[in-house]
Amino acid sequence: MSKKNIVVVGNGMVGHYYVDQLAAQQAGYNITVIGAEPRPAYDRVHLSEVFSGKNPEDLALSSRAHYESLGIKACLGEPVEKIDREAKEVITSLGRRFAYDKLVLATGSYPFVPPVPGADLPGCLTYRTIDDLGEIRAHASKGRVGVVVGGGLLGLECANALRNLGLDTHVVEFAPGLMGVQLDNGGSGMLRSMIEELGVHVHTSKATQKIVPGDAHNLRMEFADGSVLETDLIVFSAGIRPNDQLARDAGLQVGERGGITIDYHCRTSDSDIFAIGECALFGGRIYGLVAPGYRMADAAISQLGNAPLSFKGADMSTKLKLLGIDVGSIGDSHGKPLADGQAPAIFLYANDRERVYKRIVVSPDGKKLLGAVLVGDCSDYDTLLQLYLNDMELPANPEALILPADSGAPPLLSNMSLPLTATICSCLNVTKGAIVAAIDGGCCSVADVKAATKASTGCGGCAALLKSTVDEELAARGVEINNHLCEHFAFSRQELYHQIRVGELKNFAAVLDKHGKGHGCDVCKPTIASILASLWNDYVLAKEHASLQDTNDTFLANMQKDGSYSIVPRIPGGEITPEKLIVIGEVAKKYSLYTKITGGQRIDLFGARVNQLPAIWRELVDAGFETGHAYGKALRTVKSCVGSTWCRYGVQDSVGMAIRIENRYKGIRSPHKIKSAVSGCTRECAEAQSKDFGVIATENGWNLYVCGNGGMRPRHADLFATDLDDETLIRTIDRFLMFYIRTADRLQRTSVWLNNLEGGLDYLREVILDDRLGICDELEAQMALLLDTYQCEWKTTLEDPEKLQRFRQFVNSGDEDTHVVFVQERGQPRPAREEERDMALS
Amino acid sequence: MMSPSPSPNPAEIRFPRRELLDNAGVCALIDGVQVAVFYLPGETPALYALQNWDPLGRANVLYRGIVGDLNGELVVASPLYKQHFSLRTGRCLEEEDVSLPTYEIWLEDDTVIVTLRSSNLKTQEYKNA
Numbered sequence: 001m002s003k004k005n006i007v008v009v010g011n012g013m014v015g016h017y018y019v020d021q022l023a024a025q026q027a028g029y030n031i032t033v034i035g036a037e038p039r040p041a042y043d044r045v046h047l048s049e050v051f052s053g054k055n056p057e058d059l060a061l062s063s064r065a066h067y068e069s070l071g072i073k074a075c076l077g078e079p080v081e082k083i084d085r086e087a088k089e090v091i092t093s094l095g096r097r098f099a100y101d102k103l104v105l106a107t108g109s110y111p112f113v114p115p116v117p118g119a120d121l122p123g124c125l126t127y128r129t130i131d132d133l134g135e136i137r138a139h140a141s142k143g144r145v146g147v148v149v150g151g152g153l154l155g156l157e158c159a160n161a162l163r164n165l166g167l168d169t170h171v172v173e174f175a176p177g178l179m180g181v182q183l184d185n186g187g188s189g190m191l192r193s194m195i196e197e198l199g200v201h202v203h204t205s206k207a208t209q210k211i212v213p214g215d216a217h218n219l220r221m222e223f224a225d226g227s228v229l230e231t232d233l234i235v236f237s238a239g240i241r242p243n244d245q246l247a248r249d250a251g252l253q254v255g256e257r258g259g260i261t262i263d264y265h266c267r268t269s270d271s272d273i274f275a276i277g278e279c280a281l282f283g284g285r286i287y288g289l290v291a292p293g294y295r296m297a298d299a300a301i302s303q304l305g306n307a308p309l310s311f312k313g314a315d316m317s318t319k320l321k322l323l324g325i326d327v328g329s330i331g332d333s334h335g336k337p338l339a340d341g342q343a344p345a346i347f348l349y350a351n352d353r354e355r356v357y358k359r360i361v362v363s364p365d366g367k368k369l370l371g372a373v374l375v376g377d378c379s380d381y382d383t384l385l386q387l388y389l390n391d392m393e394l395p396a397n398p399e400a401l402i403l404p405a406d407s408g409a410p411p412l413l414s415n416m417s418l419p420l421t422a423t424i425c426s427c428l429n430v431t432k433g434a435i436v437a438a439i440d441g442g443c444c445s446v447a448d449v450k451a452a453t454k455a456s457t458g459c460g461g462c463a464a465l466l467k468s469t470v471d472e473e474l475a476a477r478g479v480e481i482n483n484h485l486c487e488h489f490a491f492s493r494q495e496l497y498h499q500i501r502v503g504e505l506k507n508f509a510a511v512l513d514k515h516g517k518g519h520g521c522d523v524c525k526p527t528i529a530s531i532l533a534s535l536w537n538d539y540v541l542a543k544e545h546a547s548l549q550d551t552n553d554t555f556l557a558n559m560q561k562d563g564s565y566s567i568v569p570r571i572p573g574g575e576i577t578p579e580k581l582i583v584i585g586e587v588a589k590k591y592s593l594y595t596k597i598t599g600g601q602r603i604d605l606f607g608a609r610v611n612q613l614p615a616i617w618r619e620l621v622d623a624g625f626e627t628g629h630a631y632g633k634a635l636r637t638v639k640s641c642v643g644s645t646w647c648r649y650g651v652q653d654s655v656g657m658a659i660r661i662e663n664r665y666k667g668i669r670s671p672h673k674i675k676s677a678v679s680g681c682t683r684e685c686a687e688a689q690s691k692d693f694g695v696i697a698t699e700n701g702w703n704l705y706v707c708g709n710g711g712m713r714p715r716h717a718d719l720f721a722t723d724l725d726d727e728t729l730i731r732t733i734d735r736f737l738m739f740y741i742r743t744a745d746r747l748q749r750t751s752v753w754l755n756n757l758e759g760g761l762d763y764l765r766e767v768i769l770d771d772r773l774g775i776c777d778e779l780e781a782q783m784a785l786l787l788d789t790y791q792c793e794w795k796t797t798l799e800d801p802e803k804l805q806r807f808r809q810f811v812n813s814g815d816e817d818t819h820v821v822f823v824q825e826r827g828q829p830r831p832a833r834e835e836e837r838d839m840a841l842s
Numbered sequence: 843m844m845s846p847s848p849s850p851n852p853a854e855i856r857f858p859r860r861e862l863l864d865n866a867g868v869c870a871l872i873d874g875v876q877v878a879v880f881y882l883p884g885e886t887p888a889l890y891a892l893q894n895w896d897p898l899g900r901a902n903v904l905y906r907g908i909v910g911d912l913n914g915e916l917v918v919a920s921p922l923y924k925q926h927f928s929l930r931t932g933r934c935l936e937e938e939d940v941s942l943p944t945y946e947i948w949l950e951d952d953t954v955i956v957t958l959r960s961s962n963l964k965t966q967e968y969k970n971a
């Protein structure tokens with residue numbers, strides 16, 4: 001039997017999901033996807049991130065290679081122009097014909113542009129595709145003012161984009177309020193005042209009558225009330241309209257106001273043609289969100305197999321961040337009268353000072369949640385959504401659902417009360433039942449469950465709910481989810497830090513005696529050694545500490561794969577004199593070391609035998625070098641750009657500041673390594689936003705960014721404080737670092753620490769900038785102690801013959817390890833491969 | 843790759859006790875074989891000797907590992923990839939079929955004596971007797 005042809009028109013988010021899932025689930029089809037856009041499907045939901053620094057490529061959901069590997073044929077940049085239902089073929093703009101057995105329309109929608117005279121002038125734009133972004137950017141670069149027509153969800157997101165492009169931004173809305181679909185008047189009003197505080201001008205109840213060329217700016221908008229507004233560009237975001245022309249032309253049934261009519265199998269009026277996503281009309285409704293589109297795709301795919309699913313509509317609750325403001329809307333947010341004419345009960349919490357608005361709509365008997373609006377604080381969203389979706393009974397005092405936690409209201413439900421059918425991850429449609437099944441099947445961590453169910457691999461919005469669900473399920477099974485350091489210490493790193501500090505414990509034996517059991521291991525020993533160093537800053541190779549350290553710390557160098565070591569002298573800020581460069585070269589030559597410039601603006605010398613380390617370091621220390629702590633969980637490098645001293649754009653002395661910072665914090669032991677950088681202007685040549693703490697010069701001082709990370713899971717640092725003077729900058733970093741050292745988990749970089757910190761960045765700001773916990777003096781004093789007791793560990797070691805004893809291969813012989821063998825490559829030594837080594841040894 | 847094999851008439855070496863490091867390792871070279879020697883004062887026995895060659899990391903580094911205990915078993919963690927080896931039996935806790943030779947070691951007054959005779963074999967003989 002020959003394979004059946006499935007042709008999908010549209011390679012947007014839903015069309016992509018359909019082919020990707022179909023290829024994964026069912027063999028035996030020839031799959032073709034035809035898309036009008038020139039690039040493979042991308043994540044439209046996160047389009048705006050391109051304006052805050054993301055590359056368009058980062059949004060890709062697929063690639064030609066990915067499709068090829070799945071056996072999917074992709075024709076991109078070639079819209080379908082006609083469906084020939086008789087011949088069962090589609091015909092593209094290039095005149096190519098593709099025969100189908102089943103056809104799937106996933107043509108999405110387009111932005112609605114109101115029929116206003118002048119709406120086609122240059123500078124009148126829309127916001128839907130990556131190409132649109134380019135247009136908006138190009139016009140923005142020539143202007144200063146931008147207008148968004150439409151104060152709905154997409155319009156406000158677009159306003160943020162214009163603001164990020166540096167435009168003076170206006171939102172023009174026809175209706176009396178913003179986000180009228182999702183918010184009630186109160187919520188809408190709160191949102192408006194918050195947006196206005198950000199400098200965005202909001203004009204409501206404004207009908208645009210005409211657009212004409214402007215005087216001071218590119219365009220002039222004339223409104224029905226006689227007022228005018230001049231602007232350089234206008235983005236229309238006044239709603240979406242389904243792309244249903246193809247279907248209309250082919251005689252398929254469409255809705256009165258557009259949209260391809262489907263049944264709950266996602267079939268159109270032709271049973272061989274399906275429609276899914278934003279082009280489809282189900283139950284008189286277009287679903288303008290991606291998750292319902294995915295559910296339609298699931299239903300459409302299932303029609304090909306033996307277990308057909310139905311699409312029964314979808315919940316349109318949303319939670320988003322608009323211009324940095326949390327907004328959530330669940331169910332009927334307006335509180336419309338019920339079918340029997342009764343009015344629902346409304347509970348409201350509004351706090352003007354903290355800019356929080358929460359309103360819930362509850363059934364007249366007070367038992368069920370019908371809807372909710374949250375502005376300024378969405379922390380209750382997950383709980384409310386679950387109550388709503390699962391039709392769960394509310395507590396006797398529904399107001400407790402939205403009152404602040406410290407108001408004395410009783411605590412609310414835990415996940416355990418959620419039914420198994422509750423959806424935990426709506427992107428990937430993972431229910432609590434699926435998570436429970438995964439745990440029953442052997443998963444014992446969030447990571448396991450994620451891998452098994454794919455939950456939380458979409459927008460990520462469900463991460464917290466997933467974690468609490470998994471934790472509680474594990475706990476219910478008696479799996480102890482502890483953060484105990486190891487079998488020897490039933491405490492977290494943070495708890496131990498506290499115990500050691502308060503108990504003034506000075507060595508491992510004392511800590512073990514007081515708080516632990518057994519002998520210790522390679523997890524708790526280095527951790528406690530690091531805590532002891534963070535607190536008391538003793539010499540790490542002191543007799544009582546030496547055996548606790550990882551090999552890198554014991555030998556003050558990084559062990560390489562063959563057992564030899566690398567040497568990284570500190571080069572603060574990346575600045576080095578020619579004399580010192582020559583010393584490094586001479587030393588490398590003398591001891592036949594491989595030299596390489598590192599990613600951290602310094603030089604690494606590789607291939608030293610353990611017994612050579614002291615001699616090499618003696619030469620380096622004599623020439624004025626210090627240890628670079630490349631081996632320690634400590635400050636690594638503070639990268640710099642040349643800054644105002646040389647660079648024509650620099651506004652501050654970034655090298656000077658980088659050197660000051662590196663010298664200040666060098667040697668401090670911390671839960672994980674710490675990296676920093678200082679850039680001399682916003683061009684950011686030092687890449688400070690990828691560092692644990694990064695500093696970028698401004699006209700007025702320095703902006704401080706925190707908790708960035710390169711490495712395995714890159715994270716952009718968050719802007720923490722702006723325009724700091726030198727001393728305030730240093731003081732803020734002091735506090736930040738000490739708070740991290742105090743509270744982070746073992747081997748937790750600042751990025752992960754922040755992600756796990758309850759209250760997140762705002763909380764961190766309160767602690768560090770507003771001294772909410774009243775500990776800043778203590779943090780500064782602790783830092784001062786560490787700074788006072790700094791020593792170059794190599795210098796100290798070289799002065800102590802007993803310590804140098806450690807640096808040898810054999811107790812009873814001066815021989816060297818014959819397994820450490822080097823061969824030459826590109827004029828330098830490198831470790832021999834096994835065959836080469838065997839040859840050298842035989 | 844050649845793995846060091848003990849000679850039929852096991853050699854031995856001696857060195858002074860002060861060369862040992864408390865709760866840590868040093869390395870002895872016996873007839874071309876590298877032996878990692880660990881000293882755990884207060885433990886019985888206090889001395890342990892195993893092959894220094896890490897068969898998983900493929901380098902002579904075990905004497906530079908951290909010692910401790912896991913589930914009551916005394917172990918050294920390889921400094922390269924952190925697998926644990928039992929100090930008493932040489933067994934690797936992570937890889938079932940990997941086990942290191944362990945050697946006889948003892949203290950006479952202030953002298954440490956290490957031989958290339960397998961300590962496992964001895965317990966074996968002792969048990970069979």
Ligand code: SRM
Nearest residue numbers: 558566597598599600602604630636709710711712713749
């Ligand atoms: C030498 C160097 C690569 C190079 O040739 O350029 C290097 C080499 C090593 N890196 Fe790195 N990293 C080097 C720059 C980086 C950078 C770039 C940077 O610092 O700007 C990064 C990403 C930035 C970041 O950390 O956020 C980086 C991310 C990592 C990671 C992943 C960390 C993470 O949070 O995901 C590890 C693994 C770890 O630390 O757990 C790692 C670990 C290592 C280790 C220590 C692995 C090991 O245990 O043997 C490597 C041994 C160095 C040695 O033997 O001397 N290295 N490593 C760079 C030394 C910079 C320096 O002067 O100190």
Ligand SMILES: Cc1cc2nc3c(=O)[nH]c(=O)nc-3n(C[C@H](O)[C@H](O)[C@H](O)COP(=O)(O)OP(=O)(O)OC[C@H]3O[C@@H](n4cnc5c(N)ncnc54)[C@H](O)[C@@H]3O)c2cc1C
Nearest residue numbers: 010012013014015035036044079080107108277278289290
């Ligand atoms: C800025 C922005 C922010 C958004 N934020 C969110 C959000 O936070 N949450 C959320 O759930 N949703 C959000 N959405 C909506 C979400 O992007 C859509 O629901 C989703 O993209 C719909 O997928 P789709 O495949 O149906 O349509 P689309 O992604 O629009 O894809 C349709 C594709 O079909 C192509 N096509 C059309 N006609 C033809 C033809 N004749 N031949 C070939 N190809 C054709 C189009 O070029 C397009 O590439 C946002 C949308 C935008 C624009």
Ligand code: SF4
Nearest residue numbers: 641647650680681685
């Ligand atoms: S960041 Fe770049 S542009 Fe700015 S001072 Fe440094 S080198 Fe110059």
Ligand code: FES
Nearest residue numbers: 425427458459460
């Ligand atoms: S809800 Fe988006 S990833 Fe789970």
